[in-house]
Amino acid sequence: MEAKRIFADTEERMKKAVEAIKKELGTIRTGKATTSILDGIKVDYYGTLTPLTQLANVSAPDARLLVIQPWEKKMIPEIVKAIQKSDLGLNPQSDANLIRLPIPTLTEERRKDLVKLVKKVTEEGKVALRNIRRDSNEALKKAEKDKSISEDDSRKGQEHVQKTTEAYTEKIEELLTKKEQEIMEI
Numbered sequence: 001m002e003a004k005r006i007f008a009d010t011e012e013r014m015k016k017a018v019e020a021i022k023k024e025l026g027t028i029r030t031g032k033a034t035t036s037i038l039d040g041i042k043v044d045y046y047g048t049l050t051p052l053t054q055l056a057n058v059s060a061p062d063a064r065l066l067v068i069q070p071w072e073k074k075m076i077p078e079i080v081k082a083i084q085k086s087d088l089g090l091n092p093q094s095d096a097n098l099i100r101l102p103i104p105t106l107t108e109e110r111r112k113d114l115v116k117l118v119k120k121v122t123e124e125g126k127v128a129l130r131n132i133r134r135d136s137n138e139a140l141k142k143a144e145k146d147k148s149i150s151e152d153d154s155r156k157g158q159e160h161v162q163k164t165t166e167a168y169t170e171k172i173e174e175l176l177t178k179k180e181q182e183i184m185e186i
Contacts, residue, residue: 002148003140003157010136010161014129014168021125021172028114028121030182033060033103038068043075043082052079056099066101073097106183114183122176126169133165 026036035058042049052058056070056079070076076094083092083101089110093100106114137158144154 002143003153006136006139006143006157007160007164009139010132010164013132014164017125017128017132018168018171018175020128021122022175024121025118025175025179028118028179028183030106030114030179030185032063032182032185033066033101035060035066037088038066038083038101041082041086041088043078045075045078052082055079064103064105066103068092068099068101069097070099111183115180118176118179118183122172125172129165129168129172133161136161 023039026034027040028037035053038052038058041052043052043055044050045055052068055072055075056068059067059069061067068079070079073096076099079099080092080094083090083099090101090103093102140149140154140157140161143149144151149157
């Protein structure tokens, strides 16, 4: 029973680590307009930093344009300011009711920088998986030492944890490959 609890905990933590990587990769800008690149932007809403998605409707009518339609028109200058302060390198254009955010094509140098960033993020994810594996193996060894599981069960459990780690590492590799292709696509 002890080993099953450890496996379930390992699986859950690894799933969360991969989801966190997927979310972080979604905020990295590619040459294509996606609403998720604005997820990290916080706007000063009456003295409180509020996520942009809670203040406006964000849509991508085509591959090179994002349209932000605030629910309160007086928030347009604050939203523009927040986008300009972000490190996205985008130039918002506002009119009376909405903000247009053209997505420029990426230069070759910027693409390479983004690929490096993506590799760094995915490597951090792999480190997180290895830390989870280490914690699980230590828990199995402790359970064996406490005589709650046998030596064979501990060894089999560590093999199971290793296979789980490899499976989730493969998922992170797939995310990396997919994001690299998105970035390098012209």
